[in-house]
Amino acid sequence: MARPDKAAAVAELTENFKSSNGAVLTEYRGLTVAQLRELRSTLGADVNYAVVKNTLTKIAAKEAGVESFDSLLQGPSAIAFIKGDAVLAAKGLRDFAKANPNLVIKGGVLEGKALGTDEITKLADLESREVILSKLAGAMKAAPQMAVSLFAAPLSQAARLFAALQDKLPAEAAPVADEAPVADAVQDDAPADAPAEASTEETPSA
Numbered sequence: 001m002a003r004p005d006k007a008a009a010v011a012e013l014t015e016n017f018k019s020s021n022g023a024v025l026t027e028y029r030g031l032t033v034a035q036l037r038e039l040r041s042t043l044g045a046d047v048n049y050a051v052v053k054n055t056l057t058k059i060a061a062k063e064a065g066v067e068s069f070d071s072l073l074q075g076p077s078a079i080a081f082i083k084g085d086a087v088l089a090a091k092g093l094r095d096f097a098k099a100n101p102n103l104v105i106k107g108g109v110l111e112g113k114a115l116g117t118d119e120i121t122k123l124a125d126l127e128s129r130e131v132i133l134s135k136l137a138g139a140m141k142a143a144p145q146m147a148v149s150l151f152a153a154p155l156s157q158a159a160r161l162f163a164a165l166q167d168k169l170p171a172e173a174a175p176v177a178d179e180a181p182v183a184d185a186v187q188d189d190a191p192a193d194a195p196a197e198a199s200t201e202e203t204p205s206a
Contacts, residue, residue, distance in 0.1 A: 006056060013052065013060030020048075022082040022110040024093055024120060025069055029076045030102035036078075039103070043092045046084025052077050068114035072106045086110050090124035 017023060028036060028051070040049045054073040061069045082089045097103040108115040115123070 009053070009056050010060045010063070013057055014063045016048065016050070016079075016081045017060060017064030017066055020081040020083050022086045022089070022108060023066070024080040024082070024089065024108035024115075025072050025106045026078050026080065026093065026097075027075045027104040027106060028078045028102065029104075031100065035100055035102075039092075039096050039100075042096055043080060043089060044084070046082065047089045047092070048081040048083070050079055050081065052079055065112075066109055068107060068109055082110075087123055087126045090120050094121060094124040 031039075036049075036051075040047075043049055054077055057073055057077065057079070058070055061067070080089060080093060093103070093105055097105055105117050105120055107117060108120050110123070
């Protein structure tokens with residue numbers, strides 16, 4: 001790749017990291033072009049699943065402030081840059097990997113926080129943001145100001161606000177279910193700003 005092309009690729013990757021709220025690094029060795037096309041379709045329009053060059057990705061990740069990928073960038077790499085619901089993206093990757101073991105989830109970053117493979121699996125086990133918000137419909141009258149805050153909050157903060165909103169419900173109101181897994185799995189406060197996406201390349205066939 002010529003130097004101007006490398007510079008453009010790094011710039012695109014850096015922008016992808018910066019404009020995404022999360023990114024999941026995978027190894028796709030052994031997957032066919034058709035399988036990768038299926039994976040992209042499964043992940044939907046809010047996820048850009050891009051094959052990347054490791055050396056260029058290391059540079060781009062550093063420029064974007066993402067440090068957790070350096071040791072993981074080995075072998076054929078592709079990154080899922082997430083601009084929508086991170087839970088849905090994690091579910092899509094986990095389920096596809098179960099059906100296609102050649103897809104290996106190596107790690108990720110969400111709202112600036114590094115995630116290991118186990119944490120990505122826990123994220124995939126959560127209910128989606130949409131489901132959580134739908135369960136708040138009956139609670140909005142009890143504490144409308146917190147419900148509004150929840151709609152605007154990042155995923156990690158939304159879990160805490162959800163728990164706090166439950167505490168404010170009147171005693172006679174029906175509880176909004178046992179959502180302990182949601183509050184437990186997404187624990188640490190994450191920065192409001194998110195890392196971002198990656199550049200695409202031609203995908204080799206198996």
